[in-house]
Amino acid sequence: MALEMETRTDGDLTIVGLTGELDIYTVADFRHVLDEVDPGRGTVVFDLTHVTLLDSSGLGALVHALNQSRRSGGRIGIVCPEARLARVFSITGLDDAFVFGDDLDHLRAALAAPPAIPPDRRL
Template sequence: MSLDVTTEARDGVMLVILGGELDIYTVSGFRQDLEDLDPATTPLVIDLTDVTLLDSSGLGALVSLLNRSRAGEGRLGLICPHRRLRRVFEITGLRRAFVFGDDFDAVIAAFDEQQADGDDG
């Protein structure tokens, strides 16, 4: 029951790479690790590629980040190449709330497409 969190700036975007379980036992550490980030002003991409478990607490933390990003001009995208994990977002009705991609470039392309369409979130 652990979660590794790594952050790196890439092309004006803050990339947060997660590995392990994002659940009730690790979510407080996740929130603390991202406390200093401001998703309202900086585009944020969360890489879920190596997440092995995502429960409702983890979803809640991601939704909280999404809401913080929408409070300003920020954007939040999820790298989520695995169908089993994307299914969690589909079942909960959150699939349309987030920008998804199979890798970093796909999320950035989705951001660009969203901006071109005039969609604000």
């Protein structure tokens, strides 16, 4: 299955909505979008609401975006209402690395809190 991506701005957030599978077959396209979005500027939100599969390649790309963002003082938020996807982050120990919300409103509230992991810690 393909990965569809839509980028939009909502206030101070750049939101990248993803639909489909973020895996080894689609991660190159995702990385191209990352280059355009520039996770180092402000807060970038990845909306995984409609993601049906997330493999280690997709996780690696998200961690790359997180590290790039932290070096520049930005933040990464993830909208992830699906328990099975949230479990992937938990199993890999990344549940404290990103800021999560079940929807955009909950994510905004979570982003208002200080980061759980210091910004200078590389993952």
